[in-house]
Amino acid sequence: MRLRIPCSTYRLQLHHEFDFVAVENLLDYLDALGITDVYLSPILAALKGSRHGYDVIDPETINPELGGEAKLQALADSLKKRNMGLLLDIVPNHMCVAGGQNAMWLDVLENGQSSPYASVFDIDWNPPKPDLMSKVLLPILGDQYGLVLERQELQLKFIKGAFDLAYYDLLLPLAPKSWIPIIDLGIDILRGDGENALPSVSLLESIQTALKYLPTREETNEERLRERKREKEVIKARLGALVEECKPVKEALTEALKKINGIKGQPRSFDFLDNILNDQAYRLAYWRVATDEINYRRFFDINELAAVRIEDPKVFNLVHNKIFEYIKSGCITGLRLDHVDGLYDPTEYLRNLQAAVANELSIEDKQSVKIERDNNAIEPNLYVVAEKILAKGEEIPRDWPIHGTTGYDFLNSVGNVFIDSNGAKNIRDIYYQFTGQWQQFEDIEYHCKQLILKYALASQVAMLGRQLDRISEQDRHSRDFTLESLQEALEEILAHFPVYRTYERPDGVITESDRRWIGQAITAAVNANPAASESVFRFIHNLLIGAHPAGLSEGDLSIRKDFVLRLQQITGPVMAKAIEDTAFYRFFPLASQCEVGGNPDLLGISIEEFHNTNITRLNSYPHSLLTTTTHDTKRSEDVRARIQMLSEVAQEWSQAIEQFMVINAKHKSIINGLKAPDANEEYLLYQTLVGIWPLHEMDNIEYADTVNRIQTYMQKALREAKVHTSWVSPNINWEDAVSNFINRTLDRIENGVFSKAFMDFILPVARAGMYASLAQVILKITCPGVPDFYQGNELWNLCLVDPDNRRAVNFDEHHKKLNALDLYYLKNDRKIIQKLIDTIEDGTIKMYIMARGLHLRRNNHELFMHGSYIPLNSSGIFSEKIIAFARTASNKKIITLVARHFLSLFRGKLPNKSFLVNSDIWKETYLELPDVSYQGMYRNIITDDQIIMTNDNKINIYNIFKLLPMAILEKVQ
Numbered sequence: 001m002r003l004r005i006p007c008s009t010y011r012l013q014l015h016h017e018f019d020f021v022a023v024e025n026l027l028d029y030l031d032a033l034g035i036t037d038v039y040l041s042p043i044l045a046a047l048k049g050s051r052h053g054y055d056v057i058d059p060e061t062i063n064p065e066l067g068g069e070a071k072l073q074a075l076a077d078s079l080k081k082r083n084m085g086l087l088l089d090i091v092p093n094h095m096c097v098a099g100g101q102n103a104m105w106l107d108v109l110e111n112g113q114s115s116p117y118a119s120v121f122d123i124d125w126n127p128p129k130p131d132l133m134s135k136v137l138l139p140i141l142g143d144q145y146g147l148v149l150e151r152q153e154l155q156l157k158f159i160k161g162a163f164d165l166a167y168y169d170l171l172l173p174l175a176p177k178s179w180i181p182i183i184d185l186g187i188d189i190l191r192g193d194g195e196n197a198l199p200s201v202s203l204l205e206s207i208q209t210a211l212k213y214l215p216t217r218e219e220t221n222e223e224r225l226r227e228r229k230r231e232k233e234v235i236k237a238r239l240g241a242l243v244e245e246c247k248p249v250k251e252a253l254t255e256a257l258k259k260i261n262g263i264k265g266q267p268r269s270f271d272f273l274d275n276i277l278n279d280q281a282y283r284l285a286y287w288r289v290a291t292d293e294i295n296y297r298r299f300f301d302i303n304e305l306a307a308v309r310i311e312d313p314k315v316f317n318l319v320h321n322k323i324f325e326y327i328k329s330g331c332i333t334g335l336r337l338d339h340v341d342g343l344y345d346p347t348e349y350l351r352n353l354q355a356a357v358a359n360e361l362s363i364e365d366k367q368s369v370k371i372e373r374d375n376n377a378i379e380p381n382l383y384v385v386a387e388k389i390l391a392k393g394e395e396i397p398r399d400w401p402i403h404g405t406t407g408y409d410f411l412n413s414v415g416n417v418f419i420d421s422n423g424a425k426n427i428r429d430i431y432y433q434f435t436g437q438w439q440q441f442e443d444i445e446y447h448c449k450q451l452i453l454k455y456a457l458a459s460q461v462a463m464l465g466r467q468l469d470r471i472s473e474q475d476r477h478s479r480d481f482t483l484e485s486l487q488e489a490l491e492e493i494l495a496h497f498p499v500y501r502t503y504e505r506p507d508g509v510i511t512e513s514d515r516r517w518i519g520q521a522i523t524a525a526v527n528a529n530p531a532a533s534e535s536v537f538r539f540i541h542n543l544l545i546g547a548h549p550a551g552l553s554e555g556d557l558s559i560r561k562d563f564v565l566r567l568q569q570i571t572g573p574v575m576a577k578a579i580e581d582t583a584f585y586r587f588f589p590l591a592s593q594c595e596v597g598g599n600p601d602l603l604g605i606s607i608e609e610f611h612n613t614n615i616t617r618l619n620s621y622p623h624s625l626l627t628t629t630t631h632d633t634k635r636s637e638d639v640r641a642r643i644q645m646l647s648e649v650a651q652e653w654s655q656a657i658e659q660f661m662v663i664n665a666k667h668k669s670i671i672n673g674l675k676a677p678d679a680n681e682e683y684l685l686y687q688t689l690v691g692i693w694p695l696h697e698m699d700n701i702e703y704a705d706t707v708n709r710i711q712t713y714m715q716k717a718l719r720e721a722k723v724h725t726s727w728v729s730p731n732i733n734w735e736d737a738v739s740n741f742i743n744r745t746l747d748r749i750e751n752g753v754f755s756k757a758f759m760d761f762i763l764p765v766a767r768a769g770m771y772a773s774l775a776q777v778i779l780k781i782t783c784p785g786v787p788d789f790y791q792g793n794e795l796w797n798l799c800l801v802d803p804d805n806r807r808a809v810n811f812d813e814h815h816k817k818l819n820a821l822d823l824y825y826l827k828n829d830r831k832i833i834q835k836l837i838d839t840i841e842d843g844t845i846k847m848y849i850m851a852r853g854l855h856l857r858r859n860n861h862e863l864f865m866h867g868s869y870i871p872l873n874s875s876g877i878f879s880e881k882i883i884a885f886a887r888t889a890s891n892k893k894i895i896t897l898v899a900r901h902f903l904s905l906f907r908g909k910l911p912n913k914s915f916l917v918n919s920d921i922w923k924e925t926y927l928e929l930p931d932v933s934y935q936g937m938y939r940n941i942i943t944d945d946q947i948i949m950t951n952d953n954k955i956n957i958y959n960i961f962k963l964l965p966m967a968i969l970e971k972v973q
Contacts, residue, residue, distance in 0.1 A: 004085050004333040005383055005403070005623050006037035007861045008781075008854050009788045013631055013806050014041050014063075015051045020071035024078050029815045033794065033847075034854025037085035039336065041631065043072065044322065047096050051806060052631070053089075054338065055096035055305065058103065059319045076331035085333035087383070088326075092319060092349065093342040095121075098304035100171050105306065109136065110173035111232075112217035112281030114225055120315050122297040122307040128466055132295055134218060136282045139290035139303055140167065149270050149277075154284070155261045156182070156273065158253055161240025165277070167284075176211055176232045178279040181272070183208050185256040190248060200248045207242070210235050217281055288728070294459045299342065300573045301456035311344040316352060327357055327382060334383035336406060336625075341388065341501045341572035344565050347399060348505070350384070354401045357382045385625050389576075389597045391499040396621060397511070404624020407788055408597035409613070411628050414779055415592060415640055416602060417610040417883065418772050418900050419647045424590060424603030426650035431589035434657060435680040441601045444587050446528075448578040449495040451722065456577055460570050465490055467563050468540070474556045475549045478539050489525065489536040496524035500572040504564050508546045518544045584634065585721035586680070590647060591687045592640035596632060603647065607883050611871040614885070618784035618869050626785040628776055629793050631806060636790075636799045637776060639691035642769030646690065648903040649765065656761045657686050663754045667744035669737035676724070676737035684717060685710075685742065689758065692798040695766055695841050707746050711739045713800045768902040770796070770840055771917065774849055775883075775898035775966050781853035782887060782896040782968060784869050794850050795843035817844050821851065833943050833963055852941050853968060856894070863889040872897070874957065876925035881905065882957065884927055886934070892971070893934065897927060897957070899965035917965045922958040929953040938969040 010030050012023055023038060030038065042053035045061040053063065062069045079086055097105040104117040112118065112134055113125055125134055141148045148154060148167075155166045156174070163179050165172040183204060190201045214235075215221075215228040243250045262270035277284065285293070290303050299305035309315050326332040335353075340346050358381040384402045390409050396402075432438055453461050465487035472478040472486060498521060502514035522541045526534055542548070544564055548557060584594035593600040617624055628637035635643070646653045661682065668675045677685065688710060698706065715735050718725050725731035748755045773796075780787045792809035795817070799805040821844070836845040857864050867889035874882040874897075881904075884897035899905075905921060929935070929949060938947040943963045949955055960967050 003381065003383065004037075005865060006085055006087060006334065006786050007858050007864070008035050009037045009039040009087055009625065009786060010035040011039040011630065011788060011790045012041065013051075013791060014043065014053060014066050016049065016065040018808070019065070020067040020075045024071075024075045026811060027078055027082060027084065029811065029818060031082050031084065032818055033851050034858055035084070035789070036858060037087050037333070038079065039087040039089070039788065041089050042091055042338075043088065044090075047099055047101055051803070054091055055098070056091050056094075057096050057101045059095070060322050062322065072326070073331065076326070076329070080330070086331060087334040087336055087385075088323070088332050089336045089338060090320075090323060091338045092308075092310050093339045094299040094305045094307045096304055097121075097306045106173055109138075109280070109282045110175055111228070112136075112175070114215065114217040114219050114228055116225070116229070119312055120308055120318065122309050124295040124463060127293075127295045127463075129293060132283060132293070134281065136296060137285055137289070137294050138172075138282045139285045139287045139294055140170070141284055141286050144286050145284055148284075149274060150262070150264070150267055152262060152264050154273065154277070156257050156276070158243065158257065161236035161238075161243070165280075172282070174276070175217060175280055176214055176235060177216070178276050180208060180211050181276060182253070182256055182260060183211070185259065186249070186252040189252040189255050200246050200252075203242055203246070204249060204252075207235060207239050210238075291455050291458045292462070295463075297460065297569070299339070300577055301452075307342065309344070310349060313352075316349075316356075320353070320356065324356060334385075337384065337386045337402075339572075340386040342569060344569060345506060346386075347397060347503055350386070350400050350402055353384065354381050383623070389500050389572075391597075392599065392602075394499050394517075395513070397503050398620075402621075404617070404621035404785070406630070407625035407627030407785070408595070408630075410617070410624070410626040410780070410783070410785060411633070412595060412598045413605065413610055413613045414628065414776055414783075415595070415598075415644065416605040417607060418641065418776070419590070419592075419604035419644050420901050420904055421604030421606075421647075423650045423904070424647040427647055427653070428589040428603065430650060430654045430657075431683065434654075434661070435678075435683050437587065437680050439587070441583070441587050441599075445579055445583050446495055448582040448586070449574055450491070451582065452574055452577045453491050453494055455728070457570065457573060460573075461491060461494070462487070464563065464567055464570065467559070467566070468543075471543065471556075471560055471563060472539065474552060474559075477549065481536055481539065485533065485536050486540075489529075489532065489540055492525040492529055492532075493521050493537070493540060494571060494574050496528065497521045497571050497575065498524075500575045501568045502544075502571070504544075504546070504568065506561055506565060508561065510546055515545055580634075581720050582722055585684075585717045586723065588684055588687065590643060591684065591691070592635065592643035595634055595640070596630075607880070608871075610883065611869075611885065614783050614869055615871075622784050622865065624785045625788045626780045626783060627788040627790070628780055629790040629797070629805070630788075631790065631802065633790075633805065634801045635691060636797050636805060637793060638769070638773050638796050639798055639800065641773040641776065642766055642798075643687055643691045644772060645765045645768045645903055646687075648768075648901055652761065656757070657683065659757055660686055660754060663751070663757065664741070664745045667741045667751075669740065671724075671731075671734050671737050674724075676734050677741055678724070680723075681714070681718065681738060682741075685714060685745075688713065688800070690762055690765060692800060693758075693762060693766075694798065695763065703748070707742065709800070709804055710746070711742050713804060714738055714742060716801065764903065767840070770846075771902045771965065772900065774846060774964075775900065777846060777850050778853060778896060778898050778966055778968060779883070781850070781857055782864070782885075782894065784864075787854075787857070789850070794847045796841075796846065814847070817847055818851065820844075821848055830943065830945075830963070837963065849942055856941050856968065856970065860892065860894065863887055863892050863894065867892070870930065872930070873928045874926060875928055875954075876957075878905065878922065878925040878957075882925065882927070886930075894971070895927075895934075895938065895967075895969040897960065897967055897969075899961070902965070917961075919958055919962045919965075922961045922965070923956065925957045927955050927957055927960070929955070934971075936971055937973045939972050940967045941970055942967060 042056060043063055043066055044056045045058035045063045046053045047055040047057055062072050095102060100106060104120055107117050108115045108121060123136055153167060157164050157166050163174045163182060165174060187201055187204050214231055215224040219225055219228060243253065260272045262273055297307035299307060310319060343349050380401045380403060385404050385406050386402050388396055388405045396405065465483060468486045468490060469483045472481045499517050502517055504510040504514060522537050526537050543560060548560060580596055587600050588594050589600060590603060718735060718738060719727045724734045745751060745754060795814060836848055864887060867887045870886040870888060872884035872886055874884060881899050881901050882897060883900060887894045902917060905917060935949045935951060938949060940947060947960055947969055
């Protein structure tokens with residue numbers, strides 16, 4: 001295989017109802033659309049029925065629910081025939097351990113540290129709580145352990161030669177040595193049957209003896225571990241055969257289990273079972289205990305997703321070998337890496353990944369492609385993008401051998417350039433007045449981080465605190481710091497951390513930017529805690545930047561470096577859970593800004609800033625993905641485009657929501673003395689309605705479905721906000737009150753006054769949002785980077801956060817619309833283009849523009865991969881409304897120009913509901929060209945208009961925007 005840089009990607013969400021065959025059936029459609037590379041969600045064996053594939057249970061197997069290896073190979077063959085590539089999403093950070101389906105996890109539960117998979121998972125086998133020594137805490141119970149036990153919800157069963165613990169449908173293995181008391185009881189029962197049972201007793205005693213001589217689960221000697229693994233399987237086979245062949249043994253063990261499983265209402269009858277469960281390599285616990293005592297690292301705070309130690313070469317190979325097989329065969333041509341910030345050492349991981357790919361390829365297949373960054377040559381052998389969320393002022397580490405990010409940086413910059421900064425300031429004031437929410441976002445962010453540290457991630461923070469305490473004992477200048485003071489200081493630093501993580505290496509190498517981020521966190525923590533001793537913070541600061549005291553042993557230094565690397569693994573989850581999953585549901589002057597990698601305090605950027613982000617990307621990561629909607633976005637691109645329009649009509653928005661509030665006041669309920677929904681929740685609801693409400697007439701079924709989607713979304717938003725309810729402690733009364741409020745508000749018969757007022761406001765806003773969304777498509781296709789499209793977004797897709805954004809796509813309808821567009825391509829008839837504009841609400845125009853742009857890009861792949869990016873100026877009345885730039889390579893030139901702030905073109909007055917941007921308004925606005933090389937004939941690939949650039953290097957934009965206020969101009973002579 002050769003290094004393949006995608007020209008464009010199309011993301012598909014796989015599951016058992018949309019498998020490899022379904023993808024193969026779409027290839028003709030995607031090819032016709034102009035897509036070059038299919039981008040798939042994870043394909044390794046996942047939890048049965050998984051709708052997303054991130055819950056991997058077996059990294060060595062292609063998911064049979066998707067069609068397995070045969071159907072994957074067939075898909076790969078079909079892709080190759082069309083010269084299309086396959087970008088695959090993989091999960092290097094964690095595996096799913098739910099449902100008793102992960103064989104490796106079950107082996108760890110059965111055998112503890114003696115399991116060959118014990119080093120796969122990131123488990124603390126030596127926690128401070130004595131009861132958890134050499135055990136894994138399993139917080140899976142629905143109630144306190146003692147109550148669950150005495151309700152007979154935990155029962156022992158004999159299945160296929162082994163004893164298991166059943167908790168409803170979940171089966172957990174029992175350690176073989178813990179079977180001894182069960183078999184002892186079975187032997188006693190057999191002996192009670194007299195001499196006739198003696199042969200059976202002898203056979204069972206033989207198995208008992210073999211169990212007693214098994215090496216313990218704390219054994220670490222390799223030879224003894226192999227012996228244990230071999231012998232326990234032999235014992236299972238013998239016991240299974242004996243039970244199958246010997247009825248007295250089967251009956252005796254059945255009676256033994258009945259006695260051990262206890263009698264409801266007789267608490268002491270469960271002591272035997274309790275003792276057996278205490279003898280396992282795991283400890284069952286109430287699920288709420290997880291936040292404080294769980295001793296395996298998780299993906300964020302999800303108990304069912306256990307982190308893996310990918311830094312261990314054996315684990316690295318285990319997780320990747322199957323994927324490498326398909327890379328070597330050319331089936332997989334690129335990777336998307338999920339949650340790279342969760343890894344112990346991301347830089348080393350990425351280097352190992354590229355090195356492993358190179359080793360899998362034969363010499364003649366290797367292609368030397370160097371990417372120069374700060375004079376450091378990096379040679380990626382495979383196209384790789386990483387899910388990396390960048391804070392303001394942050395860059396991807398320069399030594400990462402990847403091609404860029406998954407595109408959230410572009411998503412936020414392109415969204416911000418369509419926000420009217422002046423109007424957005426008024427929006428913030430309106431939000432404060434309507435909601436009474438006067439806190440600044442940075443204060444909300446800080447409090448949300450404290451909440452996450454105290455509850456969701458408390459166990460991991462406590463582990464770090466204990467490790468920090470041990471480190472403080474290494475030196476006489478720090479040994480007097482108490483565990484409590486160190487823990488508090490650590491939490492404050494984490495709560496003030498300005499980026500998702502730093503990337504200090506195990507060898508102590510730290511960049512200047514990481515020093516700066518750490519310094520900012522320490523300074524902010526010190527300033528926020530004037531009563532605390534600054535010396536504690538300085539001690540942690542020196543530890544984090546590698547300024548260690550003299551005289552430490554290699555062992556002491558190793559412990560310090562391990563602390564730093566583990567701390568870096570937790571800052572990302574703290575940031576994500578606190579901001580994306582909490583603060584974004586508490587503060588939303590413009591909800592479109594509450595996006596992954598976004599900032600609701602940043603309301604708009606200048607055109608110059610937008611250009612600068614594109615130039616930076618071209619110079620550093622020119623093949624980074626450009627996305628506007630993903631499987632993880634809080635709102636689709638079309639929803640955000642609508643909400644962004646509010647920044648242009650702040651006064652009208654203020655009047656509208658005041659009117660809505662008055663109309664709907666009677667629909668609120670009183671819950672514990674408070675009105676539900678509160679004003680903040682009501683404000684979010686109205687923004688959500690602006691974002692997703694369909695403009696066409698809906699029948700009763702579609703109307704009910706839309707209301708239900710909004711109710712489902714609002715329940716999730718309420719729980720994520722963690723103000724009146726939460727996932728951990730649902731306040732059903734509050735949630736029901738909000739749901740009823742939505743029902744009554746959206747009752748189009750009983751609440752017709754609101755329906756009319758709302759539709760009068762939304763129609764022009766929504767139509768203007770369509771124009772903005774079309775303009776974003778054009779920018780995404782022509783800016784530096786690789787344009788990425790999420791399934792179904794080639795037509796209008798008004799969806800919210802998952803699961804709403806993972807609903808099935810009607811690809812049959814999409815394909816029919818694309819086939820119909822073939823006629824438009826052939827005729828090049830302006831009347832047809834005008835028809836698409838006139839019927840803008842059906843979304844076909846978005847597909848048309850996308851297809852036209854993608855075909856242009858595919859035919860000019862080299863230009864868009866390596867061509868220059870030159871910002872172009874405009875002048876005249878609406879010059880600040882024009883985003884324009886050129887992509888050039890040799891004599892080839894393509895000019896992009898789009899308008900923005902469509903509603904403000906009407907100078908503060910909401911246009912009528914039909915909303916068309918009259919081309920006459922552009923007559924006094926001009927596009928300025930840099931030099932004479934831009935003169936000549938151009939073709940607008942959207943409208944097929946011919947545009948002549950004259951000798952004065954200046955052209956009236958009216959001549960370009962006659963049909964649409966956006967264009968892609970290709971120089972033809």
